Amino acid sequence: MAEEIKDGxxxxxxxxxxxxxxxxxxxxxxxxxxxxxxxxxLMVEMAKLxxxxxxxxxxxxEYKKKWQASLSEQEKASMEKAEAEAKRQEEWNAIVRENKxxxxxxxYLAMGWNADEASRMAIAEVDDDFxxxxxxxxxxxxxxxxEYEAEIFKTIPNVNIGxxxxxxxxxxxxxxxxxVELTKLKRENPAEYDRLMAL
Numbered sequence: 001m002a003e004e005i006k007d008g009x010x011x012x013x014x015x016x017x018x019x020x021x022x023x024x025x026x027x028x029x030x031x032x033x034x035x036x037x038x039x040x041x042l043m044v045e046m047a048k049l050x051x052x053x054x055x056x057x058x059x060x061x062e063y064k065k066k067w068q069a070s071l072s073e074q075e076k077a078s079m080e081k082a083e084a085e086a087k088r089q090e091e092w093n094a095i096v097r098e099n100k101x102x103x104x105x106x107x108y109l110a111m112g113w114n115a116d117e118a119s120r121m122a123i124a125e126v127d128d129d130f131x132x133x134x135x136x137x138x139x140x141x142x143x144x145x146x147e148y149e150a151e152i153f154k155t156i157p158n159v160n161i162g163x164x165x166x167x168x169x170x171x172x173x174x175x176x177x178x179x180v181e182l183t184k185l186k187r188e189n190p191a192e193y194d195r196l197m198a199l
Contacts, residue, residue: 100126113140153198156191168192171199 037045071079101122108118117140124132167189169177174196177185186193 097126112144117143150198153195156195169196171196174199 068076101119104122104125105118108121109115113121117136121133121136121140123129124136169185169192174182182193
């Protein structure tokens, strides 16, 4: 700001800039609390919104009634025909989907899948659910691997490979063994131990 001095010249004098005074933390918290609505205020607001929604719904229903009343007989018949066609199309799509599921399910049943796996996989395939298909395939692979290993162990003759004991055990005897006996069997006759573990 310019000020005039006695000799007629002007001198610029800058006034110090005032910094805004910061409020203490307690006052800030109080202001924040004042801005947050109470539960009662929220309930009132919800009630207002509900009333507005009900009003809009009733107005829409009334408008629809008036609109339908204003339609000519030909327009009403045309509208009913369109609704019937849409319903028929939905039913047809459901039949087509069910047919596709049945065809795919038969394919998986022919591949040796059980009914539940085949049904779930068929639905996933028709719905194009990639993640579902991968999950089901993993379950089937794990089940088939387990069945295959069990079948292999049934057909393998009891051969003592490098063990000192060629004795075979029943599943009941194996289950009754102590941890020390199990360790000894595994060390001395690993083939027999593996066969019994697979049962």
